[in-house]
Amino acid sequence: MPxxxxxxxxxxxxxxxxxxxxxxxxxxxxAQVCRLAEGEAAFHQGEEATRFFVLLHGHLKVVQITPxxxxxxxxxxxxxxxxxxxxxxxxSHYPASTIAVQESIALAWPSSEWDQFVSGNxxxxxNALQTVGQRLQDAHSRIRELSTExxxxxxxxxxxxxxxxxxxxxxxGIQINFPITRQDIAEMTGTTLHTVSRLLSAWKERGLVNxxxxxxxxxxxxxxxRLAEGxxxxxxxxxxxxxGVG
Amino acid sequence: MPxxxxxxxxxxxxxxxxxxxxxxxxxxxxAQVCRLAEGEAAFHQGEEATRFFVLLHGHLKVVQITPxxxxxxxxxxxxxxxxxxxxxxxxSHYPASTIAVQESIALAWPSSEWDQFVSGNxxxxxNALQTVGQRLQDAHSRIRELSTExxxxxxxxxxxxxxxxxxxxxxxGIQINFPITRQDIAEMTGTTLHTVSRLLSAWKERGLVNxxxxxxxxxxxxxxxRLAEGxxxxxxxxxxxxxGVG
DNA sequence: CGTCCCGTTGATCCCTATCAAATGTAGTGG
DNA sequence: CCACTACATTTGATAGGGATCAACGGGACG
Numbered sequence: 001m002p003x004x005x006x007x008x009x010x011x012x013x014x015x016x017x018x019x020x021x022x023x024x025x026x027x028x029x030x031a032q033v034c035r036l037a038e039g040e041a042a043f044h045q046g047e048e049a050t051r052f053f054v055l056l057h058g059h060l061k062v063v064q065i066t067p068x069x070x071x072x073x074x075x076x077x078x079x080x081x082x083x084x085x086x087x088x089x090x091x092s093h094y095p096a097s098t099i100a101v102q103e104s105i106a107l108a109w110p111s112s113e114w115d116q117f118v119s120g121n122x123x124x125x126x127n128a129l130q131t132v133g134q135r136l137q138d139a140h141s142r143i144r145e146l147s148t149e150x151x152x153x154x155x156x157x158x159x160x161x162x163x164x165x166x167x168x169x170x171x172x173g174i175q176i177n178f179p180i181t182r183q184d185i186a187e188m189t190g191t192t193l194h195t196v197s198r199l200l201s202a203w204k205e206r207g208l209v210n211x212x213x214x215x216x217x218x219x220x221x222x223x224x225x226r227l228a229e230g231x232x233x234x235x236x237x238x239x240x241x242x243x244g245v246g
Numbered sequence: 247m248p249x250x251x252x253x254x255x256x257x258x259x260x261x262x263x264x265x266x267x268x269x270x271x272x273x274x275x276x277a278q279v280c281r282l283a284e285g286e287a288a289f290h291q292g293e294e295a296t297r298f299f300v301l302l303h304g305h306l307k308v309v310q311i312t313p314x315x316x317x318x319x320x321x322x323x324x325x326x327x328x329x330x331x332x333x334x335x336x337x338s339h340y341p342a343s344t345i346a347v348q349e350s351i352a353l354a355w356p357s358s359e360w361d362q363f364v365s366g367n368x369x370x371x372x373n374a375l376q377t378v379g380q381r382l383q384d385a386h387s388r389i390r391e392l393s394t395e396x397x398x399x400x401x402x403x404x405x406x407x408x409x410x411x412x413x414x415x416x417x418x419g420i421q422i423n424f425p426i427t428r429q430d431i432a433e434m435t436g437t438t439l440h441t442v443s444r445l446l447s448a449w450k451e452r453g454l455v456n457x458x459x460x461x462x463x464x465x466x467x468x469x470x471x472r473l474a475e476g477x478x479x480x481x482x483x484x485x486x487x488x489x490g491v492g
Numbered sequence: 493c494g495t496c497c498c499g500t501t502g503a504t505c506c507c508t509a510t511c512a513a514a515t516g517t518a519g520t521g522g
Numbered sequence: 523c524c525a526c527t528a529c530a531t532t533t534g535a536t537a538g539g540g541a542t543c544a545a546c547g548g549g550a551c552g
Contacts, residue, residue, distance in 0.1 A: 064390055090379070126371050130335050134335070136382045140310065140341070142389050144310055146436060147318050148318065181531090193530090195508060195509075201532070211531095429498085443500060
């Protein structure tokens with residue numbers, strides 16, 4: 001049975017906020033603790049969706065494999081996030097794999113418990129709807145970016161988002177809180193590790209970032225934000241060359 | 247107040263299936279009929295999300311505009327689909343515009359009614375979760391396609407999906423049921439109208455499709471499906487040339 | 493019958509994937 | 523402590539898929 005520690009963590013999650021204390025305790029009675037080593041999967045794409053999870057500690061990535069064997073990163077799971085809720089959307093199998101990128105700890109419930117949570121508290125499904133709605137919006141943002149933006153903007157945006165979610169202050173700047181490779185970023189942005197490497201090298205040259213093996217630090221957020229917003233706009237009557245002159 | 251006709255239509259929608267008859271009638275009491283001319287919007291991106299809708303007749307497209315003014319098509323709304331449910335996901339404003347591509351009729355409810363539907367029947371939110379979950383999956387499929395596939399595959403897939411949802415048998419083949427331009431398809435697949443036009447021309451040459459102004463007919467589904475699945479795979483020990491020989 | 497949209501087609505260019513190879517870095521076992 | 527291995531990263535060279543620029547053709551509708 002999960003420790004008392006879990007209780008205070010869970011209690012503050014959006015999804016569980018609606019549950020009264022006794023219902024919460026009852027819920028925790030049925031939870032299993034799930035420890036994952038780096039590289040280990042909580043579940044695999046295509047498996048029957050027997051459980052759903054809350055991440056307590058660590059970081060996971062959600063990946064889909066295409067029929068051709070290429071991989072894409074759907075999203076990163078941060079502590080406090082719910083994942084594996086396929087069954088709640090009436091999908092019998094997980095649509096993606098979820099893999100620990102570092103040592104992680106999660107709580108797991110049998111999917112069958114979901115309905116009890118819902119019937120126990122009417123706000124529960126509604127909270128889940130909000131969570132999924134947010135993910136849908138994020139997905140649409142990504143579609144928009146993939147459709148209309150260039151690689152440099154997309155990579156800049158991806159890194160900014162990771163920093164927002166999991167940034168950690170360091171003397172050098174703000175660092176992404178978990179190990180992440182060029183390949184990972186490529187799989188998030190629809191490009192190749194080569195292109196990502198070239199971009200990071202160029203940015204390092206200009207002092208925007210600092211990076212090494214599985215590690216990225218952003219030194220100049222503002223500059224990176226400018227990159228993410230795209231090539232300098234040329235409003236009516238101005239050309240890039242004449243802007244700011246006069 | 248909506249006609250008796252609406253009732254039998256609504257009754258069979260996934261979202262409303264859970265409502266008992268009397269609740270359904272009560273719901274219909276509060277519904278407004280919303281008629282849209284071609285090109286007219288049910289609502290615009292950024293507006294406050296005051297209503298949600300069910301499409302009874304016609305076709306709508308959901309579009310997002312980027313800060314740079316480029317447009318993308320998020321999805322098409324078919325008769326029976328729910329749309330404009332931003333508020334149910336606790337978003338106060340619509341994240342996209344929804345525009346009739348032909349004369350259409352919808353039912354509309356004030357967003358405030360949503361909570362009553364939910365409290366009136368616990369399955370309601372759960373049904374909505376399923377709907378949104380399906381959309382999330384679709385969005386992830388699109389992300390995967392934009393990330394890993396070539397333009398020809400993506401366009402083929404987009405057309406096949408439209409045909410699946412709104413195909414109509416004709417002597418020539420299966421026709422997409424509503425007016426759609428090269429530009430629209432470009433905005434669905436992250437390419438340009440020029441490239442779409444070239445592809446359709448090439449396919450017409452090969453007898454796969456037939457198309458004209460705002461009109462696309464698929465003559466050879468199987469061939470198009472093959473295109474959508476990508477360039478011929480060459481599994482270990484086989485070349486495309488030798489496959490199937492022997 | 494003219495005008496507006498939509499579609500077609502050519503020519504050109506450039507971003508970025510791909511191919512190829514070297515370098516660097518953490519971890520492991522002797 | 524060092525050699526060895528596995529994996530991450532960097533960097534160069536090249537090619538090609540599509541975007542972009544430009545112009546024309548054609549059907550619908552007032």
